[in-house]
Amino acid sequence: xxxxxxxxxxxxxxxxxxxxxxxxxxxxxxxxxxxxxxxxxxxxxxxxxxxxxxxxxxxxxxxxxxxxxxxxxxxxxxxxxxxxxxxxxxxxxxxxxxxxxxxxxxxxxxxxxxxxxxxxxxxxxxxxxxxxxxxxxxxxxxxxxxxxxxxxxxxxxxxxxxxxxxxxxxxxxxxxxxxxxxxxxxxxxxxxxxxxxxxxxxxxxxxxxxxxxxxxxxxxxxxxxxxxxxxxxxxxxxxxxxxxxxxxxxxxxxxxxxxxxxxxxxxxxxxxxxxxxxxxxxxxxxxxxxxxxxxxxxxxxxxxxxxxxxxxxxxxxxxxxxxxxxxxxxxxxxxxxxxxxxxxxxxxxxxxxxxxxxxxxxxxxxxxxxxxxxxxxxxxxxxxxxxxxxxxxxxxxxxxxxxxxxxxxxxxxxxxxxxxxxxxxxxxxxxxxxxxxxxxxxxxxxxxxxxxxxxxxxxxxxxxxxxxxxxxxxxxxxxxxxxxxxxxxxxxxxxxxxxxxxxxxxxxxxxxxxxxxxxxxxxxxxxxxxxxxxxxxxxxxxxxxxxxxxxxxxxxxxxxxxxxxxxxxxxxxxxxxxxxxxxxxxxxxxxxxxxxxxxxxxxxxxxxxxxxxxxxxxxxxxxxxxxxxxxxxxxxxxxxxxxxxxxxxxxxxxxxxxxxxxxxxxxxxxxxxxxxxxxxxxxxxxxxx
Numbered sequence: 001x002x003x004x005x006x007x008x009x010x011x012x013x014x015x016x017x018x019x020x021x022x023x024x025x026x027x028x029x030x031x032x033x034x035x036x037x038x039x040x041x042x043x044x045x046x047x048x049x050x051x052x053x054x055x056x057x058x059x060x061x062x063x064x065x066x067x068x069x070x071x072x073x074x075x076x077x078x079x080x081x082x083x084x085x086x087x088x089x090x091x092x093x094x095x096x097x098x099x100x101x102x103x104x105x106x107x108x109x110x111x112x113x114x115x116x117x118x119x120x121x122x123x124x125x126x127x128x129x130x131x132x133x134x135x136x137x138x139x140x141x142x143x144x145x146x147x148x149x150x151x152x153x154x155x156x157x158x159x160x161x162x163x164x165x166x167x168x169x170x171x172x173x174x175x176x177x178x179x180x181x182x183x184x185x186x187x188x189x190x191x192x193x194x195x196x197x198x199x200x201x202x203x204x205x206x207x208x209x210x211x212x213x214x215x216x217x218x219x220x221x222x223x224x225x226x227x228x229x230x231x232x233x234x235x236x237x238x239x240x241x242x243x244x245x246x247x248x249x250x251x252x253x254x255x256x257x258x259x260x261x262x263x264x265x266x267x268x269x270x271x272x273x274x275x276x277x278x279x280x281x282x283x284x285x286x287x288x289x290x291x292x293x294x295x296x297x298x299x300x301x302x303x304x305x306x307x308x309x310x311x312x313x314x315x316x317x318x319x320x321x322x323x324x325x326x327x328x329x330x331x332x333x334x335x336x337x338x339x340x341x342x343x344x345x346x347x348x349x350x351x352x353x354x355x356x357x358x359x360x361x362x363x364x365x366x367x368x369x370x371x372x373x374x375x376x377x378x379x380x381x382x383x384x385x386x387x388x389x390x391x392x393x394x395x396x397x398x399x400x401x402x403x404x405x406x407x408x409x410x411x412x413x414x415x416x417x418x419x420x421x422x423x424x425x426x427x428x429x430x431x432x433x434x435x436x437x438x439x440x441x442x443x444x445x446x447x448x449x450x451x452x453x454x455x456x457x458x459x460x461x462x463x464x465x466x467x468x469x470x471x472x473x474x475x476x477x478x479x480x481x482x483x484x485x486x487x488x489x490x491x492x493x494x495x496x497x498x499x500x501x502x503x504x505x506x507x508x509x510x511x512x513x514x515x516x517x518x519x520x521x522x523x524x525x526x527x528x529x530x531x532x533x534x535x536x537x538x539x540x541x542x543x544x545x546x547x548x549x550x551x552x553x554x555x556x557x558x559x560x561x562x563x564x565x566x567x568x569x570x571x572x573x574x575x576x577x578x579x580x581x582x583x584x585x586x587x588x589x590x591x592x593x594x595x596x597x598x599x600x601x602x603x604x605x606x607x608x609x610x611x612x613x614x615x616x617x618x619x620x621x622x623x624x625x626x627x628x629x630x631x632x633x634x635x636x637x638x639x640x641x642x643x644x645x646x647x648x649x650x651x652x653x654x655x656x657x658x659x660x661x662x663x664x665x666x667x668x669x670x671x672x673x674x675x676x677x678x679x680x681x682x683x684x685x686x687x688x689x
Contacts (some may be wrong), residue, residue, distance in 0.1 A: 310504030356401020406433030454581025
């Protein structure tokens with residue numbers, strides 16, 4: 001783009017004026033003017049001219065949209081990254097073809113052995129069955145990633161002007177969070193680079209905090225467009241959690257002087273918006289009347305070094321969502337979004353009855369023929385849970401909500417709710433819905449690995465030395481292909497982020513599988529429940545595991561995470577996997593004679609490249625390692641830049657990215673060593689085996 005930007009005039013009717021929610025003459029009062037602007041007055045037209053960005057300030061009094069860049073993700077994809085990632089779909093095809101060919105050759109060798117010798121190769125069948133079960137979600141995931149071939153060209157836009165801009169109601173939902181956390185979000189929301197008479201900030205407090213109400217009333221002296229609301233919760237009447245709170249707010253703002261604004265934004269209690277949040281999102285709604293929602297990524301400023309629990313959403317927001325956006329299947333990420341009020345009314349408000357109202361809202365928008373826009377800009381920063389148990393509750397709730405929404409719309413196959421959803425959007429959503437069951441399939445495979453190792457039978461069989469050599473060569477080809485493909489595919493989120501996501505899927509699988517089985521398989525009389533993960537016993541005494549000064553002792557942390565949070569199963573997996581590998585290795589040295597036979601025994605019984613059980617064991621070790629040596633995170637105040645006069649705070653730049661730490665180094669060392677090992681096995685097929 002250079003120093004030029006495309007400009008669109010939003011208000012070519014010179015005699016029309018945009019009504020305000022709070023006229024400048026009433027900035028000191030709580031009275032609101034009646035709105036007269038309809039969305040029809042926001043007709044736009046393209047100016048056949050280009051203006052330099054240095055001249056943008058001259059246009060600030062007119063309602064215009066400025067095109068800052070051809071890509072909204074220009075910050076994430078700098079230099080050659082975009083061109084490198086272009087090859088990812090082709091590398092995925094190559095990797096899938098190689099892997100399927102490798103499995104087919106393995107299958108042929110097993111059948112050939114049994115046909116020639118009559119010997120049963122039970123463990124080899126189980127091992128390849130395990131690999132096949134794991135491959136099903138892998139193939140589905142990569143098949144979905146092929147949609148990256150579809151070009152995404154969403155520009156970076158800014159709404160300029162002070163008079164001819166639309167009105168917005170910003171809803172901040174909260175329920176018993178720390179008041180200072182809430183107030184940081186509220187202050188940042190009020191401090192938007194947007195005319196104060198054009199937007200309101202409404203705090204929807206489901207915790208009915210008297211202290212918070214007083215803090216809001218005090219802040220409203222500085223920001224008259226700030227309002228506090230709290231609904232009455234009647235006994236035995238469903239409250240519908242966050243969805244109910246949002247619907248309460250949507251109803252109440254229609255009763256305010258001036259009525260509802262044309263657009264509605266929503267922020268979680270901990271999500272601090274950037275000053276240009278509204279000006280960045282609104283242009284995508286104004287320039288296309290079919291867009292019902294514009295949503296930015298959820299980013300965080302208190303993620304620990306190396307992100308040991310995989311708490312960041314970087315893979316989802318930098319890889320998954322942009323692909324979904326190309327298919328008009330982008331999901332609301334739960335906070336920071338701005339909706340067209342008429343679109344919300346069209347779907348009957350925020351859907352209730354589930355635990356993932358954000359995904360449900362997106363589905364209804366798309367199903368009604370609206371467009372959801374994913375704006376790939378860093379526009380809000382929040383906090384990840386500071387303890388292990390809260391992280392488990394959050395992620396299992398999300399998993400249940402994803403499947404719940406898929407079930408409610410018949411897995412995106414048919415029904416009035418998705419009547420206008422496009423074929424590509426349906427395919428994308430179907431794959432993601434089915435992939436939500438991946439943990440159940442994976443767990444069945446996962447716990448068979450230690451059993452196979454302890455049995456001490458060959459996991460890979462063959463009838464000739466030539467077959468053995470080619471098995472090793474094809475295994476090496478798949479290892480190298482996978483490493484290259486992952487590097488290219490993970491570029492938007494960062495290579496190490498992608499690797500963390502892969503490990504997160506493994507160690508979280510037992511928790512997710514149990515919750516999904518309880519929620520969707522077991523009847524209530526057998527323990528079925530749609531409730532997210534709950535630790536056993538009491539965790540009323542906070543572990544404070546990320547506070548280096550206040551954290552509980554090692555034994556207390558181990559008891560809480562291994563016993564109360566049931567990570568003992570992870571420890572047992574690691575123990576039996578290592579035990580099985582050690583026993584098999586010992587037997588190979590004792591039973592076999594000669595270097596050739598010993599090495600062949602080791603490779604076929606426990607050390608078949610890329611030694612998958614090591615990757616599984618180190619991934620499953622994650623919660624145990626976390627209990628032993630949790631990361632230290634500075635106090636929240638140290639992560640923020642706070643204005644001493646206004647008390648407005650925003651995250652420091654250094655906190656907006658995940659720092660590289662020892663864990664990331666160790667994981668990369670493991671990847672490198674297993675890849676080198678596979679290369680050595682490959683090389684040995686030419687001069688040793």
